[in-house]
Amino acid sequence: MMTALSRCVMKIAIHCLGDRRREWGLAMQGEFQASIADGKPLSFALGCLWGAWREMPADPDGRFALASYALAVGLVLPIAALLAAGAILGFPYLDFAADDIVGILSVHGAPSTLLNDGNRAAASSLSLVVLLLAGTSVLIAWAMLDRDWPRRCHRAVHGGGNIDPDTLRGAARVRRDPHDLADHRLHRPACRGPDARAMALAHRPGCIG
Amino acid sequence: MLSLLAALSEHPRQWRHGYDLMKDTGISSGTLYPLLMRMTDQGLLEAEWRDAVQMGRPPRHAYRLTAAGISLAVSVSDGGSRSFGTMMPI
Numbered sequence: 001m002m003t004a005l006s007r008c009v010m011k012i013a014i015h016c017l018g019d020r021r022r023e024w025g026l027a028m029q030g031e032f033q034a035s036i037a038d039g040k041p042l043s044f045a046l047g048c049l050w051g052a053w054r055e056m057p058a059d060p061d062g063r064f065a066l067a068s069y070a071l072a073v074g075l076v077l078p079i080a081a082l083l084a085a086g087a088i089l090g091f092p093y094l095d096f097a098a099d100d101i102v103g104i105l106s107v108h109g110a111p112s113t114l115l116n117d118g119n120r121a122a123a124s125s126l127s128l129v130v131l132l133l134a135g136t137s138v139l140i141a142w143a144m145l146d147r148d149w150p151r152r153c154h155r156a157v158h159g160g161g162n163i164d165p166d167t168l169r170g171a172a173r174v175r176r177d178p179h180d181l182a183d184h185r186l187h188r189p190a191c192r193g194p195d196a197r198a199m200a201l202a203h204r205p206g207c208i209g
Numbered sequence: 210m211l212s213l214l215a216a217l218s219e220h221p222r223q224w225r226h227g228y229d230l231m232k233d234t235g236i237s238s239g240t241l242y243p244l245l246m247r248m249t250d251q252g253l254l255e256a257e258w259r260d261a262v263q264m265g266r267p268p269r270h271a272y273r274l275t276a277a278g279i280s281l282a283v284s285v286s287d288g289g290s291r292s293f294g295t296m297m298p299i
Contacts, residue, residue, distance in 0.1 A: 026268075027269075028227075028242060029267055030227075030261070030266075030267045030269040031228040031231075031269065031270070033261075033266050034226065034228035034269075035228060035238075038228070038232075044231075047238030047241075048238050048239065048242065051239040054239070054243055055246070
């Protein structure tokens with residue numbers, strides 16, 4: 001149990017380090033096995049996570065991730081909660097008095113506290129739209145934090161155009177680093193030197209991680 | 210930071226693993242790895258991948274001081290800790 005939890009923490013730590021520090025994430029992963037053998041995997045993993053968090057503000061990708069989390073958790077999700085509460089409880093601008101959500105969503109259920117007939121007629125559809133907006137806000141927050149744009153683009157264009165996800169990933173990589181263009185055209189791995197060796201070693205059959 | 214430099218300079222040409230350095234110096238992993246990253250970025254430390262001794266284990270990163278790192282360690286041991294502090298902003 002402790003080891004499984006530590007592995008989860010290590011995965012988060014390595015993810016937080018991002019692409020620029022990927023080699024260091026693999027280095028931590030390599031030492032994690034030593035910490036398991038030493039009986040202190042959780043303290044080691046938590047330390048790595050703390051170190052990765054400390055590194056994030058120094059890295060452009062890390063700053064972007066922190067800003068995304070701040071925006072999603074600090075703004076988008078609270079807005080979604082406010083919208084949902086507004087639609088369900090009538091706060092603060094959809095004052096449906098004592099009627100519940102089922103009554104509000106049914107066309108004839110809108111109570112007489114609404115200002116006029118126009119408002120009363122729009123109450124059900126407006127409530128539905130607000131609820132949908134709350135739901136999609138959660139999805140927007142998820143997409144912001146997931147950041148798997150190649151997969152999302154592939155889903156968006158699937159059927160309209162047969163685009164290979166690897167092509168999209170390659171395009172995204174080339175956009176980040178134009179020097180990788182030659183590698184992408186030749187279908188060669190983008191990493192070189194010690195990083196390439198680390199990746200090759202780490203992905204051998206039988207290796208943990 | 211000084212203890213890490215001291216541990217690495219004990220046997221300057223010997224490659225050391227991160228976990229061994231943690232145990233030798235008492236530095237936590239959350240402090241050790243940012244230090245190792247900074248020192249490598251500044252050319253004080255070199256890193257190399259080593260195959261794991263046991264089958265099925267991932268490769269391990271090993272570290273040792275570069276010539277610049279060794280000279281810094283010597284200057285620190287000679288009492289140049291002030292200059293060390295200015296060279297290694299953390």
